[in-house]
Amino acid sequence: xxxxxxxxxxxxxxxxxxxxxxxxxxxxxxxxxxxxxxxxxxxxxxxxxxxxxxxxxxxxxxxxxxxxxxxxxxxxxxxxxxxxxxxxxxxxxxxxxxxxxxxxxxxxxxxxxxxxxxxxxxxxxxxxxxxxxxxxxxxxxxxxxxxxxxxxxxxxxxxxxxxxxxxxxxxxxxxxxxxxxxxxxxxxxxxxxxxxxxxxxxxxxxxxxxxxxxxxxxxxxxxxxxxxxxxxxxxxxxxxxxxxxxxxxxxxxxxxxxxxxxxxxxxxxxxxxxxxxxxxxx
Amino acid sequence: xxxxxxxxxxxxxxxxxxxxxxxxxxxxxxxxxxxxxxxxxxxxxxxxxxxxxxxxxxxxxxxxxxxxxxxxxxxxxxxxxxxxxxxxxxxxxxxxxxxxxxxxxxxxxxxxxxxxxxxxxxxxxxxxxxxxxxxxxxxxxxxxxxxxxxxxxxxxxxxxxxxxxxxxxxxxxxxxxxxxxxxxxxxxxxxxxxxxxxxxxxxxxxxxxxxxxxxxxxxxxxxxxxxxxxxxxxxxxxxxxxxxxxxxxxxxxxxxxxxxxxxxxxxxxxxxxxx
Numbered sequence: 001x002x003x004x005x006x007x008x009x010x011x012x013x014x015x016x017x018x019x020x021x022x023x024x025x026x027x028x029x030x031x032x033x034x035x036x037x038x039x040x041x042x043x044x045x046x047x048x049x050x051x052x053x054x055x056x057x058x059x060x061x062x063x064x065x066x067x068x069x070x071x072x073x074x075x076x077x078x079x080x081x082x083x084x085x086x087x088x089x090x091x092x093x094x095x096x097x098x099x100x101x102x103x104x105x106x107x108x109x110x111x112x113x114x115x116x117x118x119x120x121x122x123x124x125x126x127x128x129x130x131x132x133x134x135x136x137x138x139x140x141x142x143x144x145x146x147x148x149x150x151x152x153x154x155x156x157x158x159x160x161x162x163x164x165x166x167x168x169x170x171x172x173x174x175x176x177x178x179x180x181x182x183x184x185x186x187x188x189x190x191x192x193x194x195x196x197x198x199x200x201x202x203x204x205x206x207x208x209x210x211x212x213x214x215x216x217x218x219x220x221x222x223x224x225x226x227x228x229x230x231x232x233x234x235x236x237x238x239x240x241x242x243x244x245x246x247x248x249x250x251x252x253x254x255x256x257x258x259x260x261x262x263x264x265x266x267x268x269x270x271x272x273x274x275x276x277x278x279x280x281x282x
Numbered sequence: 283x284x285x286x287x288x289x290x291x292x293x294x295x296x297x298x299x300x301x302x303x304x305x306x307x308x309x310x311x312x313x314x315x316x317x318x319x320x321x322x323x324x325x326x327x328x329x330x331x332x333x334x335x336x337x338x339x340x341x342x343x344x345x346x347x348x349x350x351x352x353x354x355x356x357x358x359x360x361x362x363x364x365x366x367x368x369x370x371x372x373x374x375x376x377x378x379x380x381x382x383x384x385x386x387x388x389x390x391x392x393x394x395x396x397x398x399x400x401x402x403x404x405x406x407x408x409x410x411x412x413x414x415x416x417x418x419x420x421x422x423x424x425x426x427x428x429x430x431x432x433x434x435x436x437x438x439x440x441x442x443x444x445x446x447x448x449x450x451x452x453x454x455x456x457x458x459x460x461x462x463x464x465x466x467x468x469x470x471x472x473x474x475x476x477x478x479x480x481x482x483x484x485x486x487x488x489x490x491x492x493x494x495x496x497x498x499x500x501x502x503x504x505x506x507x508x509x510x511x512x513x514x515x516x517x518x519x520x521x522x523x524x525x526x527x528x529x530x531x532x533x534x535x536x537x538x539x540x541x542x543x544x545x546x547x548x549x550x551x552x553x554x555x556x557x
């Protein structure tokens with residue numbers, strides 16, 4: 001059985017997801033020692049800008065354009081509205097070169113080896129529902145559900161799957177939800193028109209559970225910590241990360257340090273600046 | 283075993299509780315075999331409704347709710363009016379959504395049982411204490427009387443005799459046993475909780491982990507950030523042809539205490555009749 005990590009990275013006008021993927025892959029190599037493949041629209045850019053990248057396989061996909069846009073915050077005081085390409089995640093079943101795959105966002109920064117035990121679970125699919133916000137007093141209850149009156153939120157940020165009929169069915173359902181997003185977002189009372197993988201995964205899980213909460217799927221091992229795009233990444237030193245986290249959109253920041261924790265760093269600009277610095281320093 | 287369900291229904295100026303009791307009885311029969319359902323009422327039961335009831339029993343003695351709009355003053359009488367040795371009592375504004383025949387086996391181990399941990403429509407335990415302040419403030423047992431059970435005998439008789447005393451003198455008892463966050467109206471839940479506290483029997487008459495529970499549709503109990511005035515305005519209800527009921531996107535797995543009269547509109551009742 002082959003095992004590896006699959007990243008999806010397609011740039012928009014201002015966010016270099018490929019650069020994030022190169023950095024993310026280096027962390028995966030360091031802490032998980034797994035082969036990492038990348039699915040990208042920007043394979044030429046990857047080859048030219050990062051010729052010494054360590055990707056196991058580069059899987060090019062055709063360039064797409066989308067009218068989907070979202071606001072990207074860079075801390076509390078700065079925001080940009082940019083193209084948001086996130087439609088290929090559900091193709092991971094067909095695209096992965098591995099029998100067992102961990103799919104990960106490129107802004108998920110690995111600092112321990114806990115995800116390795118996902119391969120030891122006798123499960124076809126593992127994903128996080130619980131998360132820990134690094135801002136201790138911030139109210140993130142809206143992140144627990146797809147919408148106030150709807151279903152629990154599962155995070156497509158990172159998940160594990162084994163290739164088989166069961167997971168093929170799951171990802172086919174996610175594709176169906178994506179293709180009929182207008183219907184599903186209304187059915188699940190989602191106000192935002194944008195397609196979001198977390199929501200599509202959550203809906204698919206809910207449907208496959210017979211429209212109930214059950215104990216499927218199991219959680220990935222370890223914890224998923226998160227910072228929102230209102231926060232700032234200050235530094236990463238091996239397995240230690242330092243952030244300034246916002247307290248309830250007040251602009252008052254609190255310094256927080258993590259050690260040995262995997263963190264979803266949602267402020268892409270902040271992460272990008274740190275990676276630039278890191279790469280510049282060699 | 284002589285067992286059955288009892289529903290007390292007294293119509294008021296705005297709500298046809300007999301109609302609600304009919305819908306509840308229909309739903310009990312839909313999902314459960316050979317169940318007896320008695321309606322306790324002084325109101326006229328339309329001919330169409332009669333077939334779902336095993337017996338139609340008048341409210342015993344005088345109507346203590348005469349002239350009142352929220353007619354709860356007679357609720358303590360169900361014990362005395364039930365024709366069964368073993369009785370499950372349900373509020374009229376409920377719908378059974380699945381087979382609950384196994385409840386009888388579980389309840390037969392008890393003399394008296396009240397539900398305590400109720401659920402949201404997402405089948406999560408209700409954690410909101412919005413409607414339960416008087417219980418918390420006065421260390422009252424967290425009892426819900428929308429579903430309860432009794433076996434006729436000394437234990438239940440003693441309990442409901444005390445409930446009668448509390449409900450007819452509720453201001454006195456609430457002042458003495460529920461003085462903090464004082465509730466200035468009489469309710470069956472608080473009255474039963476006070477009776478349980480006086481008799482010190484909470485361990486015997488409820489179990490927070492019991493599967494005997496219901497979904498409580500008070501809007502403030504649903505873990506919503508934005509709480510609407512009426513839940514029926516913000517989530518859909520769908521009764522499938524096989525009888526399965528959805529609220530929002532959730533298959534209902536528990537008895538539903540729908541609370542709002544709007545739930546049982548003519549379309550819904552017609553559909554319930556035809557499945």
